[in-house]
Amino acid sequence: MRSNRLHTLLLATLLAFFSATSRNTIASxxxxxxxxxxxxxxxxxxxxxxxxxxxxxxxxxxxxxxxxxxxxxxxxxxxxxxxxxxxxxxxxxxxxxxxxxxxxxxxxxxxxxxxxxxxxxxxxxxxxxxxxxxxxxxxxxxxxxxxxxxxxxxxxxxxxxxxxxxxxxxxxxxxxxxxxxxxxxxxxxxxxxxxxxxxxxxxxxxxxxxxxxxxxxxxxxxxxxxxxxxxxxxxxxxxxxxxxxxxxxxxxxxxxxxxxxxxxxxxxxxxxxxxxxxxxxxxxxxxxxxxxxxxxxxxxxxxxxxxxxxxxxxxxxxxxxxxxxxxxxxxxxxxxxxxxxxxxxxxxxxxxxxxxxxxxLGKEQEWPQRDLVWMRREGNMRYQGRDYYALRRGPWKLVQNSPFMPYELYHLEKDPMEATNQAHKETKVYRELVRALQYHVQQGGKVAWQSPR
Amino acid sequence: MRSNRLHTLLLATLLAFFSATSRNTIASxxxxxxxxxxxxxxxxxxxxxxxxxxxxxxxxxxxxxxxxxxxxxxxxxxxxxxxxxxxxxxxxxxxxxxxxxxxxxxxxxxxxxxxxxxxxxxxxxxxxxxxxxxxxxxxxxxxxxxxxxxxxxxxxxxxxxxxxxxxxxxxxxxxxxxxxxxxxxxxxxxxxxxxxxxxxxxxxxxxxxxxxxxxxxxxxxxxxxxxxxxxxxxxxxxxxxxxxxxxxxxxxxxxxxxxxxxxxxxxxxxxxxxxxxxxxxxxxxxxxxxxxxxxxxxxxxxxxxxxxxxxxxxxxxxxxxxxxxxxxxxxxxxxxxxxxxxxxxxxxxxxxxxxxxxxxLGKEQEWPQRDLVWMRREGNMRYQGRDYYALRRGPWKLVQNSPFMPYELYHLEKDPMEATNQAHKETKVYRELVRALQYHVQQGGKVAWQSPR
Incomplete structure (x- = not known):
């Protein structure tokens, strides 16, 4: 405990000093x-x-x-x-x-x-x-x-x-x-x-x-x-x-x-x-x-x-x-x-x-049209070393919660709890998002994820 | 067609020559x-x-x-x-x-x-x-x-x-x-x-x-x-x-x-x-x-x-x-x-x-105990850029025929047509093979599969 008290004392002393001035904020x-x-x-x-x-x-x-x-x-x-x-x-x-x-x-x-x-x-x-x-x-x-x-x-x-x-x-x-x-x-x-x-x-x-x-x-x-x-x-x-x-x-x-x-x-x-x-x-x-x-x-x-x-x-x-x-x-x-x-x-x-x-900074910012993608790979009997994904485009989210599940599709604005899978109903959206996700999966192939040794 | 005939003629001439001798087989x-x-x-x-x-x-x-x-x-x-x-x-x-x-x-x-x-x-x-x-x-x-x-x-x-x-x-x-x-x-x-x-x-x-x-x-x-x-x-x-x-x-x-x-x-x-x-x-x-x-x-x-x-x-x-x-x-x-x-x-x-x-060569050969593994990655709506696998150990084969299927387990000696999935019955074998396959999946992570450019 002594070192903690010393630490507190030191901190207090230094803070007293800095409350007067801080070189960092002035110099740069x-x-x-x-x-x-x-x-x-x-x-x-x-x-x-x-x-x-x-x-x-x-x-x-x-x-x-x-x-x-x-x-x-x-x-x-x-x-x-x-x-x-x-x-x-x-x-x-x-x-x-x-x-x-x-x-x-x-x-x-x-x-x-x-x-x-x-x-x-x-x-x-x-x-x-x-x-x-x-x-x-x-x-x-x-x-x-x-x-x-x-x-x-x-x-x-x-x-x-x-x-x-x-x-x-x-x-x-x-x-x-x-x-x-x-x-x-x-x-x-x-x-x-x-x-x-x-x-x-x-x-x-x-x-x-x-x-x-x-x-x-x-x-x-x-x-x-x-x-x-x-x-x-x-x-x-x-x-x-x-x-x-x-x-x-x-x-x-x-x-x-x-x-x-x-x-x-x-x-x-x-x-x-x-x-x-x-x-x-x-x-x-x-x-x-x-x-x-x-x-x-x-x-x-x-x-x-x-x-x-x-x-x-x-x-x-x-x-x-x-x-x-x-x-x-x-x-x-x-x-x-x-x-x-x-x-x-x-x-x-x-x-x-x-x-x-x-x-x-409160400036006008034009946002790129972009998909957001999530992926994860994991071991154990649930994931078995395999990867699983989600992709968000506008209100739509394509999501797979484990590697062996088919993708589900949710409209997050109407269905924020991801309760109603629309994959079989909104087939056009589904296919577009699957294609976008496939591209992401492919790009991931550019990089190894285990040490080469 | 003329070049084909010439080719045949040349071939015949050369073959006549080689039927006498072949330097390659003698020299090395x-x-x-x-x-x-x-x-x-x-x-x-x-x-x-x-x-x-x-x-x-x-x-x-x-x-x-x-x-x-x-x-x-x-x-x-x-x-x-x-x-x-x-x-x-x-x-x-x-x-x-x-x-x-x-x-x-x-x-x-x-x-x-x-x-x-x-x-x-x-x-x-x-x-x-x-x-x-x-x-x-x-x-x-x-x-x-x-x-x-x-x-x-x-x-x-x-x-x-x-x-x-x-x-x-x-x-x-x-x-x-x-x-x-x-x-x-x-x-x-x-x-x-x-x-x-x-x-x-x-x-x-x-x-x-x-x-x-x-x-x-x-x-x-x-x-x-x-x-x-x-x-x-x-x-x-x-x-x-x-x-x-x-x-x-x-x-x-x-x-x-x-x-x-x-x-x-x-x-x-x-x-x-x-x-x-x-x-x-x-x-x-x-x-x-x-x-x-x-x-x-x-x-x-x-x-x-x-x-x-x-x-x-x-x-x-x-x-x-x-x-x-x-x-x-x-x-x-x-x-x-x-x-x-x-x-x-x-x-x-x-x-x-x-x-x-x-x-x-007809010699005695000791075979390593080894698993055989197959994997493939493919695009399109069926495969969606994902990989799928099979693993053989002894008579058992763990197999997934598309990326989103759960693994099936077959005893190939008793069931060469892969008709009776034993994944839910032979759970010990299933788990062992899944673990072995997980190791293979992981080793695959050592190498990128898309050009870095």
Missing amino acids: DRPNVLVILVDDLGYGDLSCYGAEDMRTPHMDQLMQRGVRLNEFYANCPVCSPTRASLLSGRYPDRVGVPGVIRTHAGDNWGFLDPSAILLSELFQRNEYHTALVGKWHLGLESPNTPTERGFDTFHGFLGDMMDDYYHHQRHGHHYMRKNKEVIHPKGHATDLFAQWANSFLLEQALQEEPFLLYLAFNAPHTPIQPPKSWLHRVKAREDGISHKRASLVALIEHLDAAIGSVLQTLDRTKLSENTIVAFASDNGGQLNVGARCGPLRGGKQDMYEGGIKVPACVLWPSRISPGQTSNQRLLTMDLYPTLCEAADIEISHTIEGVSFLPML | DRPNVLVILVDDLGYGDLSCYGAEDMRTPHMDQLMQRGVRLNEFYANCPVCSPTRASLLSGRYPDRVGVPGVIRTHAGDNWGFLDPSAILLSELFQRNEYHTALVGKWHLGLESPNTPTERGFDTFHGFLGDMMDDYYHHQRHGHHYMRKNKEVIHPKGHATDLFAQWANSFLLEQALQEEPFLLYLAFNAPHTPIQPPKSWLHRVKAREDGISHKRASLVALIEHLDAAIGSVLQTLDRTKLSENTIVAFASDNGGQLNVGARCGPLRGGKQDMYEGGIKVPACVLWPSRISPGQTSNQRLLTMDLYPTLCEAADIEISHTIEGVSFLPML
């Missing part, structure tokens, strides 16, 4: 970038998304401080592929990550294309300080560790999840790293990541150059393991709440406080004014641990809306007016060009993501 | 290799495979002159993947060719891995004269044209098929080549390929070094277009035969004669004694044009036995005793290491194919 008008990714947070699991048994003031406030994105979709209903899209600006199957990357080779469904140009690499080349704090999940070894893929510093863990929020191991492996060094920190992962992010921000406030901080919390992913005091508080407050739901609520509230501390650091260092913050979940909530995905069908792993539609917002106090919402349909990969454009970083390679910065 | 004891691949010939479509309305004396004789392989399987129920396996010794999805390579990008389901080491490349490095006569079907442009992939000479066509056996075009493209030169030869493709093969053999008989000739006829692939006189002969001979069936029978008989002429050249140049000849079909017969696949379920495109079990044999007069049969279960890719071993060419990279040369 290139914005800092903070991406906050949370893990398995469902579309219904924030107070401001309708969760009445939950108090998430900091994330609620985040949503208020810029543009809340009501139609933001994760690129995939599971973890690694969405992260690959965030960092590459591309569909997951265009960068070799159709499924979850895992410890055991037989259960590993992705290999990040070494030739993909990551957001971190672009920002690093453009003289940003780049850091990843928290969950990487895009490779356990060379060439795909964070410091090899554009992050100046990495303080977090490599793996897909932790088997325990306090010992941080996965399948008996220690995946916590400070850059390349194996570390054994003490504490709840959410607290650690917030501390490490705060430390990074304090350092950055002293720097001339802007930063890119990718802060990837593993909460509220399983195991649903909030600090005990947080669980007690929720149980005491919420009459009749189940232990299961209370645990998840507490884990999310604890996460909310951690995010609050980071936002506070941003504010008190005066970094926040010129820091663009993007916040999103990597996929929908996991229903069987009590998560809620709002009024949507399905949850994590599902190609139905609950698996892919997620809470998200972007703020940039000096440029984006607060209190806005947008119903523009977006994907995780759109953040890549958006953040690059904000940082005036040119993209000269092919990506599928589309910048929505003009919209954020 | 490394065998020549002749691979004859025919296109869409079903398991029931030779006289010696039970076709009573057909006369195929030359292929019948071929089967008699070495070891007839009763349990030989094409690596795929369609064309390009099997050819990729033949030339790489690997499963098609391990070399980027899960489906048919075609003219139009949107309908193209393979891109031969430029790093795959082809049979032609290995033989070329080992100072064999290497030639492809006939159908390539593994790429229409650089880096995947025959002369870039190990063939000293190429005399044939690049495409997936011809829209006409006489004008040789496909989708209006001229794909006939002499090496890299576009050519416009006159005549039925089967006759041309036999002539070109014969010319090559005559040249080779004068050489010190041995040769690898890959002779890939496009007959009896569609269009079912035999020379008219051949069709008339069949109709006159076979009472009550349908026009459809008669056309196919005639196309196969015409092919048989062409193969006969090549075998005759081998014999008369005395090359045959030390030439190992491998003969096979690339997949099962196409049922809707009158093909027959013997007492098997399904045909071309199907993962059922009719789609993949094909006529095949290997002969090598100086080393392999004639008149043998083998029921060893083999795949096209096994020819690669078999032919390499026969030619004393070492393979120092990974392949899945297993040499069956010892068995051919």
